[in-house]
Amino acid sequence: MSQWMPLRPGKSEVAIPENLLGSLDSLLMTLDDVRATLAESPRIVAVPPVTAVAINGDRGTGKTTLLSAACAALADRADDYLVLPAMRPELFGSRDTVLSSFLASLQRSLSAGQQQVSVETLTAIARAARTYAMSRTPERALETSASPVDYAEDALSVARSSVALSDELHALMSEVVKPPDAPVRLVIVPIDDPDLAPELITTILADIRTLASIPGVVPVACFSMADLQLELLAKRRQRYDWLPAGTLSRQIEKELDKVFPYKYRFDLRPLSVYERAAFRPAGERDSLAALLQDFSDALGQLTGSQLHFEQWLRAPRYMRGLTSPLPNNPRSLVQLWETLSPGARIAGSRTQVALTLMQRIIRLVERPLLDDLGALLATDRETVELVEEATSGGEDSLLQAHLTTRAAVSLIVARQRPLEQAGAPATSVQMARLTGIYADVRVDDRDRTRLAQEALSAFLALQELALAVTPRRDQPYLSYLGEDDWRFLQTTRLAGQSASSSFFLAPPGFTFSDICLLADLWNSMVDLQIDAADIDTIARAHLALGMAFRRGLNRLSRSSFDKQRYDELYEMASRQYRDAVDSSASRDDAYCVWFENFVPLHWHTAFVSEQLAVMRARRHRATLGAASDMRAASIRSGDQQLEFFDRAIRPALDPDRGAAPTWLGGLYPVARELGSRYADRLAAVWPEWQRLLVTDQAAEAVVFPLTVESNPSSRNRFAKEESERGRALLERGLEVLRQLSAGE
Secondary structure, eight states, X not given: OOXXXXXXXXXXXXXXXXXXXXXXXXXXXHHHHHHHHHHHOSSGGGSOOOOOEEEEEOTTSSHHHHHHHHHHHXXXXXXTEEEOOOBOGGGOOTTOOXXXXXXXXXXXXXXXXXXXXXXXXXXXXXXXXXXXXXXXXXXXXXXXXXXXXXXXXXXXXXXXXXXXXXXXXXXXXXXXXXXXXXXXXXXXXXXXXXXXOGGGHHHHHHHHHHHHTSTTEEEEEEEOHHHHHHHHHHHHHHHOTTSOHHHHHHHHHHHHHHHSOGGGEEEEOOOOHHHHHHOOOTTOOSOHXXXXXXXXXXXXXXXXXXXXXXXXXXXXXXXXXXXXXXXXXXXXXXXXXXXXXXXXXXXXXXXXXHHHHHHHHHHHHSXXXXXXXXXXXXXXXXXXXXXXXXXXXXXXXXXXXXXXXXXXXXXXXXXXXXXXXXXXXXSEEEEOOEEEEEEEEEETTSOOEEOOHHHHHHHHHHHHXXXXXXXXXXXXXXXXXXXXXXXXXXXXXXXXXXESXXXXXXXXXXXXXXXXXXXXXXXXXXXXXXXXXXXXXXXXXXXXXXXHHHHTOOOOOGGGTTTSOHHHXXXXXXXXXXXXXXXXXXXXXXXXXXXXXXXXXXXXXXXXXXXXXXXXXXXXXXXXXXXXGGOTTSSOOGGGGGHHHHHHHGGGGOGXXXXXXXXXXXXXXXXXXXXXXXXXXXHHHHXXXXXXXXXXXXXXXXXXXXXXXXXXXXXXXXXXXXXXXHHHHHHHHHHHHHXXXXXX
16 A cells, blocks of 8 residues: 655655645745855855754644655755755764764765765865864863873863864865855755754754854754753753743743744644545545545444544534544544555454454544543543354344543533523523533542543544444443533523423434534524524424434524424424434434433423323324334333433422422423323422413413504414313403403
């Protein structure tokens, strides 16, 4: 599997990803400008010294790749550039330095080159090497001198050698850079990762500055500026421990600016989300997105559950706090690409192959999480393990994933603005856009720590990998976007009362992909600007949102619910539910939680009549009963199907808050028909809620029309049949009329 491709027409071949092409062109243009300035100068000594070139970036961003590509491109122009072999300071011996390596590499390169080198030049190199060696002679070595006179002469020679070295290097490079009757040649001195040799960093920087002061010599060093500053700060604090760290840091920055000014710095940024999706090693055709999709399809055939990598490959819209969980540097992406490549050969059964691939993906994804949490969050290194369970058919073993942690990770939802209830109708629902998702982590009773953006994304991605192959009931720790978060994004008024619970909840989001999808869908629904008092439209929109979530759509439009009645949409949702109940996919599981538990909240008697609420609840119970036998792969069956329904109303029944609020009684008919454990407690406030509801509706039906002119062409609406609620409403209306008449 070749990863090399021709960069430019010429003799050299080099691997260069597309994201580095712009930096490479800028680097080559800068060096060409330096050479042109040098060529126009009548005398080389009159040219201002050229400062070193720095390629700066985090680990794995492609610094070494860019350095190699630039050297390969310049090597094809031997008349203009003399490119020395790249130095690796971390491989230096005890006596090696950048200057000594430079002189040795210069001699070898000139001797092996096509151009003839004069004896005088080679002699000058040897003399400079000898002078440099003398300048590094320690004082204790002079103690072996034969006499005090010899000691004095030797000490004087060592003292003068440092000054003499500079003159000899300038004279030597004048002949190499601008020889008689030949074009000017820049000497490129590549230095790869000098910050990996922290014990030599001070000497390395001094040598780079010495070389950079010689016209025509251009050291090109690639390193992480942040790591370099940390190493220098640690050394500086050993000598100046009384100075503040900020003062030392500013001094170091000024010194580095003198060696590597911004004019000659090339900063490599992390890959964007879209660059990660399109990433492929140089010379390869398949993108990372294509390989991830192939792996998802293969995993789906093996486990019946698919990973939704399409959400990993795009930036989450509307939100702050989340980013793509894929690595943002080319080095890690190359490893991920090679892991998923069809050329990767892994021995074993299909299950074992999937296990190995999953383990490698997890190792790459979890790094930001482990780096950010350190000892706070202990993610089991054996996150994915093979569980040997023989099946009746003798098929491959089942693949299970386990994300274990000693910490509690709590998701935090941010909304666009505080929700206002002033002037809201007596029965209304106001919603706000979701603007951010964050997370705090807490171990035992310690203070909470806010997770970094990359760490939170990695945590949710690991959770997604685990849920892709393991039922949710086997996951001991799960953080998810649930009823409390959706409740925070809306306020509800029922018959003039402010309700602490909400009744139009989106499905729960257990994975990175589902959370991103739900955020997009929720915000697109809020953007429709549905009237807060139009409860029927709000309910239909929520049904459409749940179905769009299961289908993987990230945008909700009015056309998806505007022309269908609520019962028609419910029937469509129930068909999707019947398809989802026997699925082990995480998204299908979340959809079932929503359909079983959250949809019945739509039938609060502030929104629909008691008869309609009972009819819908009975139909819902029949739908759940027919599906209960197919829920072997789910965490709920039978009476467990209302787990989240009961959790949605439980906070309002907290004994510490006193008696249950009146508005909660409006759920009694639904809770009674579905068999909720809280039905008896809701029955206690049901009569009071009926009186409140009748009073509120009577005021709207009788008093309100007296002050608003009616439309002559409108049609009156009558109930299809007489009901207890209708009789109570009529009686209350007549009572209001009698009071008005008596008042006159």
